[in-house]
Structure formats: C-alpha cells, structure tokens
Amino acid sequence: MSTMLHMTDVRKTYATGVVQVEALRGVDLDVAEGDYLAIMGPSGSGKSTLMHIIGCLDVPTSGTYLLDGTDVSQMSEKQLAEVRNRKIGFVFQQFNLLPSLTALRNVELPLVYAGVPVAERRERAMAALDKVGLAERVQHRPGELSGGQQQRVSVARALVTDPALLLADEPTGNLDSHSTAEILELFAELNEAGRTIVIITHELEVAEHAKRRAFIRDGLLNATDAVLGGVH
C-alpha cells in the first residue's frame, strides 16, 4: 500500500510576544492508504497544531510533509487552498455548516470552489448525502437537523470531493452516545471501503474504533498503543 501521508521531523514554533512556543518538536508520521489512525492527546499537547498541519490549514516551521506524494510544507496560501479542496475532507467538532444553506448546498460548497459545473455538483452532493443516509433531508437547513444528522451532512461534505484523506477533529465531541455510535460506524464503513481516515480525539472509546492509535504529548508523537492507558 502506498503512503498517503508522510511527515519527517515536523516542527512548529509560535512567537507570542517575546516568548517562543514550540508546539511541535519533531513529529514523524506515516499513514498508509486505507489506514484509520486516531491521534490522541490532552489539551496543550500540540494536538490541534498537528491537526492544522495535517489539514494543510497551516504550514510547519521546519520539516517536510508529503500529502499523497506532494510536498505541501512550503506552499502558498492559494496552493494550500487548492490542496485542501482536492485532497482533504474535514469533519469538525462544531460541524461548521453554513446555517443559511440547505444540506445539499452545504455539501456542494467544496465542489463550488473546485469549479464543478452545477448539474454534476448537484448529482455528486446527492450521492454523498445518500451515502451518509440523509437522502430524505437534502432540502433541510442545519437548524432543522439533529446534531447527529448535521455531523453526517458534514461527513457528506468531506466526502463529496473524493479526498485522499478524511480528517476529523473531535467529530463526536458535540454528539450524544447514540449519534457518536452512528458516526463511528459510518467512519468504519468508509474505511472498510478504502478511505484513509485520521481522527483527532481525546476520547479513548472513540480512538478504539481506529486501526491504529498515536499519542501526542508536549509536541512529540509516540506511535505505540502502549501509552493509551495514560490518556485520561
């Protein structure tokens, strides 16, 4: 299996005033195609910074990051936007759906930025919503949907561009246990179908559904399952 995500000695330093904060202190990470990785860590561990870099929302201060064979560590804002559009599907804790748009229009959004024609866009968005079991709710606005349904809309939005990587940041953080189970089941199905998934979480029950777990603490990643007991 080919490597989907390859990080070597990735460092990220923030300058807040005169103090330099080293959020990532040399992270090495490999995720193969079809992998399902959970990254765990307490708050302040560098977890969010790592998620931003994996998601191409930010660039590392040093080190290399290859996403689907492309070096994205030195890219411009514009190039990163294109990479995010084509290669990454995001699922956020807060769902981040636009409240004024219907579920269908929300799912269409990444295709709008990709320049996909209207008819094809509609068709693909419908297919993605069908895949997450919301074919009946396409004309509903986020406010008219339950939390679990909203998160499924955002999973559909993440899948609609057929990205190389599905990146989920605390996807169940705002969901009840029933919806959490639904979403995790959906992720498992997607992974079984070959989708590469990276999930960022601090919940062990969520991480247990992944094929692999990695633990981040003080800006360093430890990719063994042995430390999982220390998460809580």
Added chain:
Amino acid sequence: MEWKETISTAISALNARRMRSLLTMLGILIGIAAVMLTVGLGQGASASITSRINALGSNLIVVTPSQSTSSGGFRGGGGSVSTLTTADATMLADKTVAPDIAAVAPVSSTSGSLQSSSTTWTSTVVGTTPDWLTVRARTVSTGRFFTTDELDSSSNVAVIGSTTATELFSDGSPVGQTISINGSSFTVIGILNTQGTSGTSNEDDTVLVPLTSYAARLSTSSNANSISSIYLSGKDADSLSAAYQQVKTALLASHGVTSDNADFSVSTQASLVETATSITGILTVLLGGIAGISLLVGGIGVMNIMLVSVSERVREIGLRKALGATPGVIRQQFLVEAGILGTLGGLLGIAIGVTGALILTPIIGISVAISIPATLLALVVSLGIGLVAGVYPASRAAKLAPIDALRSE
C-alpha cells in the same frame, strides 16, 4: 468560482442581514438622489434662463448705464440719473454710425399706478419707440402698436400686456378704452401677445407708451431726455459682433470716455446667456459638490458595514477557506457584496431622483433636467463607490488565516 455563484452567494449574504443592507443602501440612495436633483436643477435652471434670454428678441444688444470705475467725482449726487439719453439712441439709429444695427429702441420705465373705469392696478410703464416691437420680437394680438407719428406728436396712446389687460378690463375689449396712468389719461390702442415671465419681471404685465409722451407726462427723472436703457437688434447673427463693436465705439466717442472708465455697458444676448449660465454653473457645482459629500459619507457607510460583516463572519470565512476557497475568491465575494450594496443603492437613488424631478418640476416651475447619460453615470459611480468601499474589508477577509478564523467563536 463562477460569477453567477458569487453573485447569488453575495445576495443571500445581504439578504440574511436585510435591515442593515437597506440602511447601508440608504446612504448611497440619498447621495445619488441629491446629486441628481441638484445637478438636474442647475441644468434645468440654466436651460430655462437661456431660453428666456433668447426670447427677449433675436440678435439683441442691450446698452445699460453703469458706474464708471475710475472717475469718482460726480457719483452719488445724481441719484438715479442715467448716463444714457435719447440723443445716444438717435445717434445709434444712424446707419453711418452703426451700419449693422437694424433697429433701435430706447426705453425708459417706471412703476405706474393704472386706473380703468372699474379698477386700479400697478404695473411697469415703459416709454419707447415703435422699433420696440422689432427689437424685442413681440407682436400685437389685438389692435395696433403706436406709430412714428404718434411718437412725434406725443400722443396719449398706450399698448398693454395681456395680464394688464385682464386685470384692468375683466370684461369687454380694452381697445379704445381710456386708462389713467399716474393721473394722465391714455387711450388703449393695442394688446401685446402673451410672452411669459423673464427672470423676475412678468413680460405680460406692462404698459407701453410713446417715449415722448412718457418724457412729457410720466418721467420722474430730472432730465427729460434721460433713458434707462437702449435695446438694439443687429441685422443678423453673423454681424452681431460687428454691431456690438460699432455701438460700443460710437458711445465711447460721444461720451468722451475710454473702455476703462465707460459710463455704460453693452451686452449681447450671447454674453447675457454666458453670464447667466456661468452663474448657474457655479451654483450647480457648489450644490452638486455638497450633495457629493453625502455620497462620500454613504460610501464610508458601506465600508463600515462591510468591516462589521467581515468580523461577524470570521468563522464562515474560515470554513470557506478550509473547504478550498482561495484568498482571491474570498476577496471577490466581499467585493461583489459591496458592489451590490452600492449598485442597488444607486438604482434606488436614481428612482428617487427621477421621481423627485417629476414632482419638483411643476412645483418650482423650473424643469429638473435628468438625462440618460447622467443616470448611467450615477449608476456607474454608485457601483464604483461600492467597490472602492469594499476593497479594504475584502482584503481583510482574504488575509484571515484559516486556523484563526476557524478557532474564533
């Protein structure tokens, strides 16, 4: 991202904050409407003044007395004594002196108290010569004008304007009736055609009598030969400037003055029009400028509201960026929103401006000129103001880092 998509996204964003969008547009609306009305009013006034001056007669030259600027010696004592006399008029009528002058009408006027058998009325009484009709391009609608014989014999005959006729003789024909002017009796022999108002004076409310009769019975001036102005008409439009020079040269010579201390001034119709339009032009620029400031304030309002909109929608911007919107696309989206605010405000402003012009025209009696090019210009200007006002907020939105934008609550 296609234009259609960008525009519909912008419209739905504006629609989501409807009240605010309308209030923002109001600023542009008021500015555009104010500029259109003030400029339209200025142009209308200018056109109206020009047409009235042109209606005074064709190829008209007017000589009026004026204060000389350099010789101060005898000013003040004479009160309203005019520097022009009937002798000046007689001289200008001489073809050897002014070959390009077709007709000369000396004019002397005063306010007169008129009395018919039934009523009294106050009007302007003018003493002149039969040439007045030619020079002022007027006609007599009923009866006749006075003749040279009547002028020479100082006959007590009068030609009255249509308004004066209506006021003095509410029923029956005025022609042949006797009226008293400041106590002297005159027989009405004709009524002038209807002309309309000119500036502040009503050309239809006047009484014309032979200049000789005026001098003998009505003049209040100490010098009976003094006249208030001389109206002349040139032979044709081409020789008007030559006629103007002849009049000026002849009068300078006979008054023994130079053009630096001339005690009269000569104007042609063209110079009167020029003076009048330059005054209305200055007023239009002034008022239009003030209205333009309100447009500027409207533009600042658009910028202000766009800045508020950007900071309110930080999360949305972050999400759109995460989903693949480039900085350029985000910038374009906010620019289009600002442009739509400006354009819609401009369209509403044009609607209000045109409506205002239609309402104001009959009320103030001056047509408010609204032209198609001016309207299109107003539209382009309002779009431009929207876009310019949107540049800064849009670039702020474009520069937001996606992680900061997503993090914000």
